[in-house]
Amino acid sequence: MASTAEDLARSEKLGGVGCRRKRTEDARFIQGRGHYVDDIQRPGMLFGDFVRSPHAHARIKAIHKDKALALPGVHAVLTAEDLAPLNLHWMPTLAGDKQMVLADGKVCFQNQEVAMVVADDRYIAADAIDLVEVEYEPLPALVDPHQSMAEDAPVIRDDLQGQDEGAHGKRVHHNHIFTWEVGEKDATDRVFDEAEVTVREQMLYPRVHPCPLETCGCVADFDKVRGELTVHLTSQAPHVVRTVFSQLSGIPESKVHINAPDIGGGFGNKVGVYPGYVVATVASIVLGRPVKWIEDRIENLSTTAFARDYHMTGELAATKDGKILGLRAHVLADHGAFDACADPSKWPAGFFNICTGSYDIRTAYARVDGVYTNKAPGGVAYRCSFRVTEACYLIERMIDVLAVKLGMDKAEIRLKNFIRPEQFPYPSALGWEYDSGDYHTALKKVMEACDYEGLRREQQEKWEQHGELMGIGLCTFTEIVGAGPTRNCDILGVGMFDSAEIRVHPTGSIIARMGTKTQGQGHETTYGQIIATELGLPADNIIIEEGNTDTAPYGLGTYGSRSTPVAGAATAQAARKIRDKAKKIAAHLMEVSEDDLEWTGEGFQVKGVPDQVTDMPTIAWAAYNNVPEGMEPGLEAVEYYDPPNMTYPFGAYLCVLDIDRYTGETKIRRFYALDDCGTRINPMIIEGQVHGGLTEAFGVAMGQELPYDAQGNILGASLMDYFVPTMMEAPSWETDYTVTPSPHHPIGAKGVGESSHVGGIPCFSNAINDAFTRFGITHVDMPHNAYRVWRTLHELGLDR
Ligand code: MCN
Ligand code: CUM
Missing domain, CATH: 3.30.365.10 (Aldehyde oxidase/xanthine dehydrogenase, molybdopterin binding domain)
Incomplete structure (x- = not known):
């Protein structure tokens, strides 16, 4: 050091x-x-492309391949029926569920993989896709997770009918995946019953997508003579893929070679195993030729690992002078049609139980209900630290909500409730031991650098003298990264060393x-x-x-x-x-x-x-x-x-923005991000990570979402609709740091790759909500695009 x-x-x-x-x-x-996966060319290489379902929920009555097969240059059309003898028509997910590789009798989300056409090149494959005739019998689509557990809700997973044990305990309904509880429910209820002040807010963290520049893809190459399988693929975790491929195919692990070349952005989108990898591999084994499969943008946005879709209710109990006594959280988690969250095996809601954040909250209880809907699978991706994004959003929003209720300053309430430096290592109410931190120093440094008091005065004057709306957002987050000790973290049984x-x-x-x-x-x-x-x-x-x-x-x-x-x-x-x-x-x-x-x-x-x-x-x-x-x-x-503990990086962020009362247009005037990731290996790379994470945070908070209509049609699965900020839209970022080394890491370093995303999103959201505080508004949902901000302005009569 x-x-x-x-x-x-x-x-x-x-x-x-x-x-x-x-x-x-x-x-x-x-x-x-x-050298990216699509740069790989192999002699005799074929191209695989998917026939995908136009329906969100439908039975498949028949698939007619003949016309496609008759097209010159087409080598095969593979369906679930072809994969079934190999027992590869379904595959295990990282969350202990299973997922159809190709539609097995029905489809459960729009754009689900139905058949793979393998042809001489991408263009012939695309033509052949149009010639595959699939007879569907549409079924009612279930889109709203709040309706998933209704008595008459459609059965999405026929394969799970009558199974009341899931990978994470009892299932109480055909669309129920798991219920995960942590903390002391009764003690928390008592704290709330007796508290002087309580606040409660419902908030939606919408479904978004990491949208890496390079989509997912692979080149599968089976060598029949040697009995060896080589797969070049866009994987963030190639060894785990090798183990899974060996287990699925029966090929000895020593004869499975996984090679991840350069990757053009992963952001969690490239953790899981996708049907494309499996079918391309089967196609290579069957046809004895290398097979490439590369997604296009719409396929990437509509079928591979999305993020969030957490419907959250947060509650805080406190004294009149703002000391927080308890936290209660409930989440309805929309996992889509298959539970394919890329979490460590024992953590169906990831590390959501970091939701007490940077605050000394002694009593807490959180419950997460995971449910199926007719949407694409995923949920854990996008600089998320395994649901820490959602947890951080919940607590950072709730702190502000409580401050509003108490008429307290949003910085003051944080300083009052922070875990103090001498309390580390700090055992949290929901089961973590924070390794190190100094939250007071971080926040005070930011407040000084930005002249927080001055900003508050300016905000007041702007409104009173000019009727102009200004928002000041704070976020003082704690992350938990570095999974993890093998005693409590594994992926499909392999410890996370x-x-x-x-x-x-x-x-x-x-x-x-x-x-x-x-x-x-x-x-x-x-x-x-x-x-x-x-x-x-x-x-x-x-x-x-x-x-x-x-x-x-x-x-x-x-x-x-x-x-x-x-x-x-x-x-x-x-x-x-x-x-x-x-x-x-x-x-x-x-x-x-x-x-x-x-x-x-x-x-x-x-x-x-x-x-x-x-x-x-x-x-x-x-x-x-x-x-x-x-x-x-x-x-x-x-x-x-094998790490003895996770690391707990933290930060203090401040966002200043101005809102145009008449159009809802928002201008980010200043964004100041102080990060503490312990020992800094390369300050320039850290700044780059922070800039990238903040730019994506800006995207999520201000414009991104992947909505579905009532029939389960995905709206927004193209870059015409999905907001990916560029240099043009993104504000400029100011970075700062403190250094609080991790006591258990050999060089004292903590992770930083996701921090600014985790902390940035609530900071933007808090700034928008802060602009509306004086009108009695405590929470409006993301994304805070101009239309939605204008709608709030309009409801308040401010746009006239
Ligand atoms: N670093 C450092 N000092 C520290 C901590 C980190 O200099 N105290 C440096 C590291 O050496 C590394 C980089 O910062 O070069 C990120 O390190 P780390 O925090 O350990 O995170 P990972 O390398 O494990 O990256 C994963 C993280 C995740 S989960 C997502 S999602 C994400 C992110 O990184 N995806 C990214 N940042 C990304 N950045 C790019 N360009 N592309 C992605 O896909
Ligand atoms: Cu959660 S996205 Mo990153 O962990 O690859």
Whole structure:
């Protein structure tokens, strides 16, 4: 860790932890030399494309393939009937449910995969899709999750009829997936019964989609002679995919090769296994040719992992002077037609129980009911940290609602209820142990930087003197990232450790591989920085590789901002193993005892004798020709790291916006984001992550949603309708930081990849709601687009 001036200078020289090292991967990206899955060409490669359902809910009476098969260039039309003998017409989901790979007798959401046409190229496949005739018998569609458990609600999942045990306990209705409860219900009810003040608010976190620039896709290549399957695919978690593919296909895991090439944005959209991967693989096995499948934009937006769709009720109980005593939360979670949430296995609502946020709330109870509807599956994606986005939105909105009710300032109520620095490690009421934090310092720094008092005065004057509406939003969030300890986190039974393997070559250059997979986060740059600092060798001579299951050690992948907390820790630990061995070699070379040596940051010196020093390149060379008696040659190490706890990054954000009373148009005047992710590996990359997360937060808060009409038609599954902010719309961001290291992470780092999204969304929403506070409004739902803001203005009579 760069602490002293000398450390900092060394860090700059080596490209180590703490310096603003330029992204090594960008050399290829900005020159158009990235290598994405759609760049892969194989001899004889075919293209698979889906026939999809126009109906949200329908029985399939017949599928006629003949006309499609007769089209020159078409090699196969695969349906569930073809997959059934292989038992591949259904597949397990990460949430313990199962999902149709191809429609098995019925379809349950619009654009569901019905058949795959495999043809010489994409264009022939598209023509053939039109020639596949599917006879549907439409069924009533269930769109509103509030109606899912009505007595006469349509049965969506025929396959689950009569099953009253689900993956997460009792099912009480044919469209019920699970009920997950946490906290003390009776004690919480008592706190509410006796409290001086209570507030309650219903809020919808709408269905949105991460919409990565690169859609999902794969190239499946089965080698009949060797009996080996290679799949190149856009996966955030390639090792898990290898295990699942081996289990599904019966091909030994050693003969399944998963390779994730460069990824053009994942954002959680590329965690799960999609029907396209499975059918392309079957097609390759059946036809003996490589098969490519690449989604188009509409397919991506309408069928692969959406996010949120949480219908939440939040309640707070407090004293008259604003001390919060209890929290109660209820969520109706719309999971679509299959529960395919990408959560750790035991967490059907992810880490929603972080919903007490940054506040010292001693009594709490939360309950989440998951239900089926005729919509696409998913729910956990989009910089979400496993439902932390929803939890953070709930608590950050409710804090404001309570402040309004009490007539208290929104900063003051936060400062009053924050967990205090001396309370860490802090056991939360809903079962987490926060590792470290200093929330007061963070918020005060932001208030000072933005002149919070001055802004409040300006807001008052603007209204009183000019009738102008201004909103000031605060968000002081705590995240939980770095899943996770294997004792409580697994994916389909595989514990959520992560890994690093580091090899130091004789000349001191290094290749290192991790079990994670970058999708734009800059891992090739930052893991190199950790190793450079730990081993005193320049980062520019360190190559970082991820994503190829043949070479990388088994890891659980990149999502939930876990790469730094878990694989980053593994990297530091593996490097330290190497340093331990290097020390022995140095002692041997210098003919002194190991105990007489100390680490200089670039080698070992005899304690107190700066001119008796052996640097790391010398040691690396000796590792291959002159090691102590009995030591094996070479200089490498592997670490599988099981974190003792999650990490709890936090931040304090402030948003200032002006609303045009007559049009509902909003202008973000200022957005100030202070993040604390512990030790900062690369400040420039952190700022980039924060900018990206905030831009997506702006998208979600101000315009994104994936609505469905009453028949279950998805509205908004194209970029004509779905709002993806660009430089043109996004405001400019101001970033700041404090550093509160994680006490249990080897270098004190916490994750940061999702923080600004988690914290940004409520900050925008709080700012919009804040503009309406004086009119008695406590909550309006997202997205806060001009039409909706105008509607509120109109209802208040302010637009006239
Ligand atoms: N970092 C750092 N110092 C820290 C923490 C992180 O310098 N204290 C750096 C890391 O070294 C890494 C980056 O910040 O280069 C993000 O690290 P981390 O917080 O560990 O998150 P992950 O690498 O695990 O990335 C996952 C996270 C998630 S879950 C989503 S979703 C998301 C996000 O990252 N998707 C992204 N950011 C994204 N950024 C891009 N460009 N593309 C995506 O798909
Ligand atoms: Cu929840 S989106 Mo990220 O964890 O890949």
